[in-house]
Amino acid sequence: MSIVVCAEQRDGSLRKITFEALSTGKRLAEASGETLKALLIGNGIAGLADELKKYGVDEVAVVDNAALGAYTADAYAAVLAAYVAQENPALVLFGHSSFGKELAPRAAAKVDCGLVSDCIDINFADGDYLFKHPVYAGKAIGNYKVAGPVRMATLRPNVFPIVESAGAGAVVNFATDIPAAKVTVTGTMMASGDRPELTEADIICSGGRGLGGPEGFKLIEALADALGAAVGSSRAAVDAGWREHAAQVGQTGKVVSPNLYVASGISGAIQHLAGMGSSKVIVGINKDGEANIFNVADYGVEGDLNKIIPALIEKLKELQ
Amino acid sequence: MKIVACIKQTFDTEAKIVVGGNGQISDEGVNLIVNPYDEFAVEEAIRTKEKNGGEVVVVTVGGDKAQEALRYCLAMGADRAVLIQDAAMVGADSRAVSIALAKLLSEKEAGYDIIFTGKEAVDDGAAQVPSRLAEKLDLAQANVVTALSLADGKATATCEIDGGSEILEMALPALISAQKGLNEVRYPSLPGIMKAKRKPLEVLSLSDLGLSADDVASKVVLAAAELPPARKAGQRLTGEVDEVVAKLVKLLKEEAKVI
Numbered sequence: 001m002s003i004v005v006c007a008e009q010r011d012g013s014l015r016k017i018t019f020e021a022l023s024t025g026k027r028l029a030e031a032s033g034e035t036l037k038a039l040l041i042g043n044g045i046a047g048l049a050d051e052l053k054k055y056g057v058d059e060v061a062v063v064d065n066a067a068l069g070a071y072t073a074d075a076y077a078a079v080l081a082a083y084v085a086q087e088n089p090a091l092v093l094f095g096h097s098s099f100g101k102e103l104a105p106r107a108a109a110k111v112d113c114g115l116v117s118d119c120i121d122i123n124f125a126d127g128d129y130l131f132k133h134p135v136y137a138g139k140a141i142g143n144y145k146v147a148g149p150v151r152m153a154t155l156r157p158n159v160f161p162i163v164e165s166a167g168a169g170a171v172v173n174f175a176t177d178i179p180a181a182k183v184t185v186t187g188t189m190m191a192s193g194d195r196p197e198l199t200e201a202d203i204i205c206s207g208g209r210g211l212g213g214p215e216g217f218k219l220i221e222a223l224a225d226a227l228g229a230a231v232g233s234s235r236a237a238v239d240a241g242w243r244e245h246a247a248q249v250g251q252t253g254k255v256v257s258p259n260l261y262v263a264s265g266i267s268g269a270i271q272h273l274a275g276m277g278s279s280k281v282i283v284g285i286n287k288d289g290e291a292n293i294f295n296v297a298d299y300g301v302e303g304d305l306n307k308i309i310p311a312l313i314e315k316l317k318e319l320q
Numbered sequence: 321m322k323i324v325a326c327i328k329q330t331f332d333t334e335a336k337i338v339v340g341g342n343g344q345i346s347d348e349g350v351n352l353i354v355n356p357y358d359e360f361a362v363e364e365a366i367r368t369k370e371k372n373g374g375e376v377v378v379v380t381v382g383g384d385k386a387q388e389a390l391r392y393c394l395a396m397g398a399d400r401a402v403l404i405q406d407a408a409m410v411g412a413d414s415r416a417v418s419i420a421l422a423k424l425l426s427e428k429e430a431g432y433d434i435i436f437t438g439k440e441a442v443d444d445g446a447a448q449v450p451s452r453l454a455e456k457l458d459l460a461q462a463n464v465v466t467a468l469s470l471a472d473g474k475a476t477a478t479c480e481i482d483g484g485s486e487i488l489e490m491a492l493p494a495l496i497s498a499q500k501g502l503n504e505v506r507y508p509s510l511p512g513i514m515k516a517k518r519k520p521l522e523v524l525s526l527s528d529l530g531l532s533a534d535d536v537a538s539k540v541v542l543a544a545a546e547l548p549p550a551r552k553a554g555q556r557l558t559g560e561v562d563e564v565v566a567k568l569v570k571l572l573k574e575e576a577k578v579i
């Protein structure tokens with residue numbers, strides 16, 4: 001049997017979460033004795049198979065078809081279910097990205113299997129897979145088992161390490177009927193600029209109500225540029241109209257796990273912590289020594305952000 | 321139009337989580353609410369009715385207390401409610417919930433034009449039921465929707481995706497999963513609350529739906545829940561701005577090694 005990773009590409013480039021999923025799949029395949037396969041779906045994407053081989057896959061199955069150029073959940077789910085029917089894998093891995101969040105449950109319903117979403121760890125022990133998934137916005141962690149034969153899981157981005165390794169790396173075409181999609185994509189608007197995407201970013205600089213107004217985000221953007229970081233926001237700043245909702249971090253926003261999260265003018269409400277509590281290192285900048293952010297910050301800087309951030313930017317520039 | 325909104329009753333987002341001796345999460349003394357994303361779904365359902373006429377049916381799977389969540393939606397303006405309640409659904413996984421909802425919506429409550437759900441529930445954060453339900457009902461779905469317009473039997477939806485958004489078009493019936501931003505949710509009015517008490521709320525068991533406990537046996541089983549490891553108490557940096565900043569950068573570089 002096998003472990004299958006459903007590769008995610010957008011406009012002809014593979015997303016980082018795919019490498020995280022392949023590395024995890026490889027680790028699990030070694031523990032369980034399964035083979036590791038990748039399924040690559042899209043149009044004009046066959047060339048990406050080489051990149052997948054770097055992560056120890058035994059086989060890459062490619063479905064390259066003009067009808068699959070724009071991702072639609074129902075058509076992609078049909079392809080995936082057909083592949084699962086042929087392959088009968090023990091485990092199928094996706095990223096918990098907007099792609100995987102929609103595709104995995106749709107495919108799981110087609111295959112009629114169990115799925116654990118948003119995993120932060122998966123292990124194989126005593127002949128079974130064990131999945132860890134945070135519930136109640138990270139206030140608790142559930143340990144799940146899934147009755148087979150097929151299991152599916154989506155992986156939280158930026159949590160699973162990327163490890164290159166060798167594998168047989170055969171590339172095969174997988175042919176299947178592709179149903180007409182039920183939805184038509186009539187437009188795509190991607191954020192401009194070269195800041196990293198929030199859920200993939202290694203560093204995130206977030207601002208809250210303490211910024212005092214929309215201009216405050218200029219300071220956060222300047223800090224983000226100095227660090228090569230993405231910009232996030234608390235809900236208070238989003239509700240005030242200072243930042244778009246897509247930037248909101250927290251229980252009703254994005255869940256992020258960067259290496260470094262810098263929270264400026266954010267009090268650290270429980271709903272905000274839910275979105276960034278799994279960051280590796282947290283810096284809190286707040287003028288209120290009692291602010292809750294200091295209870296989770298690895299480095300707490302007590303003071304006025306209007307003085308601290310400009311000095312911090314200067315210091316970072318000196319280093320470059 | 322027949323408009324359906326699927327909701328879930330969840331813990332209040334402020335709730336403190338306690339793991340009991342059995343490794344399961346205790347709901348004792350916890351304040352329960354309508355999942356915040358489902359409120360956007362109910363609001364959009366009511367607005368759709370206000371524009372196009374018809375009825376709004378709210379449905380959920382839950383226990384006795386879920387009736388309160390349904391009454392809340394009726395007070396917002398939904399017309400009637402259906403609760404699927406069965407001992408076999410306690411602790412049901414997303415697959416089981418979607419099987420029960422699909423059975424209800426393809427038989428007893430067939431003939432809908434549009435189904436609204438929240439994009440995910442804030443308790444299990446699984447975001448599975450909407451897409452599983454769309455698949456089981458063979459419907460088009462727009463996921464994480466922040467804007468919606470309906471005209472000529474078609475839906476046009478703006479969907480949030482990583483790093484941007486996408487516009488999808490589909491024929492009705494379709495399933496729409498609501499994200500914050502889709503609308504501003506109304507509070508129930510006092511007359512609304514009074515009226516809700518007399519609105520129909522039907523309770524159905526699995527056998528009423530023609531399902532057995534085996535049909536909904538969970539494939540995903542929570543072996544045990546645990547509390548997350550507490551974050552280690554950090555260092556507080558104080559002093560003159562320049563000193564503090566120099567210290568911080570040094571720590572980030574040399575101790576944490578993240579820049």
Ligand SMILES: Cc1cc2nc3c(=O)[nH]c(=O)nc-3n(C[C@H](O)[C@H](O)[C@H](O)COP(=O)(O)OP(=O)(O)OC[C@H]3O[C@@H](n4cnc5c(N)ncnc54)[C@H](O)[C@@H]3O)c2cc1C
Pocket residue numbers: 207208209210211233234235236237248249250251252253254264265266267268269270271272275285286287288291303304305306333356
């Ligand atoms: C159902 C629900 C869901 C929610 N979801 C989210 C969510 O997803 N994300 C989220 O963030 N919140 C969420 N919230 C809201 C949350 O409860 C808080 O209200 C919110 O996070 C507060 O934002 P804030 O920290 O920016 O503002 P505040 O709590 O007002 O904090 C501002 C901070 O800035 C500091 N400050 C002010 N001026 C300065 C200065 N010059 N220098 C330094 N520090 C300064 C203050 O000391 C204060 O600590 C949710 C709430 C509910 C009920």
